[in-house]
Amino acid sequence: MTLATALKTGDLTKLPSRRDEDWRWTDLRGLIRAVPPASPQASVAPGGPFADLGGDELAVVNGRTDGLPDLVVEGPAAQLARLRFVSTAAGGGHQARIRISVKPGASLTLLESYEGRAAGYLASADLDISLGEGASVERIVLADDDAEAVSVSTASVNLSPGAAYSQTVMTTGARRQRLETRIAHPGAGATARLDGAYLLSAQRHADLTTAVDHGGLNGATNQLTKGVVRDQARGVFQGRIVVERGADGTDARMRHQALILSERAEVDAKPELLIFADDVQCAHGNTIGALDEEAIFYAMQRGVPAEQARAMLTTAFVGEVIDRIGHDGAREIARAWAEAQLGSL
Amino acid sequence: MLSIQNLHATVADKPILKGLTLDLPAGEVHAIMGPNGAGKSTLSYVLTGREGYEVSEGSATLDGEDLLGLDPSERAARGVFLSFQYPLEIPGVPALTFIRTALNAQRKARGEPEVSAPAFLKQARETAAALKIDFDMLKRSLNVGFSGGEKKRMEIFQMAMLSPRLLILDETDSGLDIDALKIVAAGVNAMRSPGRAMLVITHYQRLLDYIRPDRVHVLSAGRIVASGGPELAHELEREGYDKYGKAA
Numbered sequence: 001m002t003l004a005t006a007l008k009t010g011d012l013t014k015l016p017s018r019r020d021e022d023w024r025w026t027d028l029r030g031l032i033r034a035v036p037p038a039s040p041q042a043s044v045a046p047g048g049p050f051a052d053l054g055g056d057e058l059a060v061v062n063g064r065t066d067g068l069p070d071l072v073v074e075g076p077a078a079q080l081a082r083l084r085f086v087s088t089a090a091g092g093g094h095q096a097r098i099r100i101s102v103k104p105g106a107s108l109t110l111l112e113s114y115e116g117r118a119a120g121y122l123a124s125a126d127l128d129i130s131l132g133e134g135a136s137v138e139r140i141v142l143a144d145d146d147a148e149a150v151s152v153s154t155a156s157v158n159l160s161p162g163a164a165y166s167q168t169v170m171t172t173g174a175r176r177q178r179l180e181t182r183i184a185h186p187g188a189g190a191t192a193r194l195d196g197a198y199l200l201s202a203q204r205h206a207d208l209t210t211a212v213d214h215g216g217l218n219g220a221t222n223q224l225t226k227g228v229v230r231d232q233a234r235g236v237f238q239g240r241i242v243v244e245r246g247a248d249g250t251d252a253r254m255r256h257q258a259l260i261l262s263e264r265a266e267v268d269a270k271p272e273l274l275i276f277a278d279d280v281q282c283a284h285g286n287t288i289g290a291l292d293e294e295a296i297f298y299a300m301q302r303g304v305p306a307e308q309a310r311a312m313l314t315t316a317f318v319g320e321v322i323d324r325i326g327h328d329g330a331r332e333i334a335r336a337w338a339e340a341q342l343g344s345l
Numbered sequence: 346m347l348s349i350q351n352l353h354a355t356v357a358d359k360p361i362l363k364g365l366t367l368d369l370p371a372g373e374v375h376a377i378m379g380p381n382g383a384g385k386s387t388l389s390y391v392l393t394g395r396e397g398y399e400v401s402e403g404s405a406t407l408d409g410e411d412l413l414g415l416d417p418s419e420r421a422a423r424g425v426f427l428s429f430q431y432p433l434e435i436p437g438v439p440a441l442t443f444i445r446t447a448l449n450a451q452r453k454a455r456g457e458p459e460v461s462a463p464a465f466l467k468q469a470r471e472t473a474a475a476l477k478i479d480f481d482m483l484k485r486s487l488n489v490g491f492s493g494g495e496k497k498r499m500e501i502f503q504m505a506m507l508s509p510r511l512l513i514l515d516e517t518d519s520g521l522d523i524d525a526l527k528i529v530a531a532g533v534n535a536m537r538s539p540g541r542a543m544l545v546i547t548h549y550q551r552l553l554d555y556i557r558p559d560r561v562h563v564l565s566a567g568r569i570v571a572s573g574g575p576e577l578a579h580e581l582e583r584e585g586y587d588k589y590g591k592a593a
Contacts, residue, residue, distance in 0.1 A: 293396070298433040299443070301393050302503065303421035303451035312446060316437025
């Protein structure tokens with residue numbers, strides 16, 4: 001039941017629907033009424049939001065990965081790769097699968113972008129990311145899909161003992177969009193940081209779903225997701241952390257906070273901690289509310305005009321996610337990206 | 346400077362101020378004292394334009410210009426500053442960033458150029474030293490995790506940095522121990538000048554030992570019911586507010 005399968009087979013009954021528990025807020029079956037034509041091959045000039053940071057560029061245009069080898073990272077030198085998913089076919093459908101293997105002890109900064117350059121496409125991207133023992137990956141995603149697009153990205157991450165994985169997924173949503181991350185967490189000193197931010201206006205929809213499975217001793221997961229929605233936009237956060245029997249010493253923390261700036265905007269959140277081990281430290285928090293009117297009055301009393309006060313407080317709210325990005329250059333690009341987006345909200 | 350005439354105001358349709366008249370000339374410090382519920386905080390919010398505080402009658406002008414038609418930020422740009430009884434926490438916005446944003450917004454509203462970063466930092470360092478504020482504290486999110494006393498000191502710091510003309514101090518002594526009170530009072534007194542006026546709102550006389558008022562007014566049930574010199578504050582401390590009637 002995936003968008004990729006439906007696109008490959010042309011069988012719309014393969015689409016996830018509201019009857020699937022994990023997709024109840026991101027119904028695709030009810031939205032997609034016809035199989036789209038396959039998107040044509042195309043090319044784009046090098047670039048993307050992270051272009052200034054250099055590194056190798058892997059551009060997947062309209063789902064085509066021909067000629068793109070699997071990304072294998074090894075050796076002691078830290079590497080940086082820019083992975084771009086570009087959609088240029090209006091109304092077309094495409095899917096891609098990318099494999100990334102980071103060998104033991106190696107280190108990768110993965111800068112990923114979703115760039116919608118046409119209206120109303122259907123795009124699916126699957127990433128398989130494996131980290132060897134002691135490897136580290138920081139993945140930073142900026143998703144700028146088209147307002148009428150349907151876009152699903154699923155990253156399946158396999159951690160080895162002692163590996164460190166962190167990610168920050170930031171999105172402006174689409175007609176319907178889901179950015180999902182699944183982590184097989186062995187414990188054994190491995191750590192995962194899973195952050196995200198959705199900044200939505202108009203009728204955009206974004207779904208940040210994560211599932212972490214702690215299968216062994218002494219693993220850590222730390223998660224912070226923030227959302228800002230206005231107009232008739234809808235944000236979805238689903239975070240599931242499973243601590244398997246015997247995965248003692250697990251430290252798992254999940255936080256989701258959302259600001260709703262308009263009456264007709266909506267946020268649906270489902271934080272889940274499923275704990276089958278005894279000796280664990282787990283916590284989750286979930287708050288959804290409006291901007292603090294008292295804080296706005298306070299800022300205005302000091303001379304900050306209303307609109308600027310709202311923008312300042314909203315930017316500060318999202319800033320906590322951005323501050324946690326480890327890569328300096330990517331952090332500042334993410335900050336500017338968020339400020340531009342919030343400025344237009 | 347500040348002229349309030351026959352001011353009536355309601356909160357949630359309940360009348361709180363019922364014909365308050367007050368003249369505060371430039372260069373003077375006036376204290377507003379009164380029992381709980383008399384309308385002291387309401388007066389400070391009406392003067393600063395907080396939402397939910399509706400003026401039904403009367404006027405308030407600053408140097409002849411109507412205040413009540415302006416939004417809170419426009420009043421601030423004209424020099425109105427309120428030191429909050431309960432200062433707000435602003436997560437994610439460092440104190441210095443907040444104050445510089447406010448200062449430049451005020452300057453922009455007045456048609457003045459932005460203050461340069463070095464000039465701002467120099468002033469901030471000097472002001473912080475005078476108020477015994479650790480400069481590193483100014484890099485932290487404004488008021489987040491600060492003690493009650495630190496928050497009050499931060500209000501006075503902001504006041505000094507923004508250099509307002511009309512200073513309203515709402516229960517500034519609450520939550521301060523005697524040492525902090527002396528520091529805060531010294532900071533306030535340093536701002537006394539012929540071009541400024543201060544309204545010191547307080548329930549207790551203690552603060553007025555350190556910030557000496559020129560005039561003391563008693564606010565009860567939404568009106569000024571008595572006015573006098575500094576000795577009035579001592580009389581209130583001795584005899585209480587009973588003779589002025591309970592708040593409505």
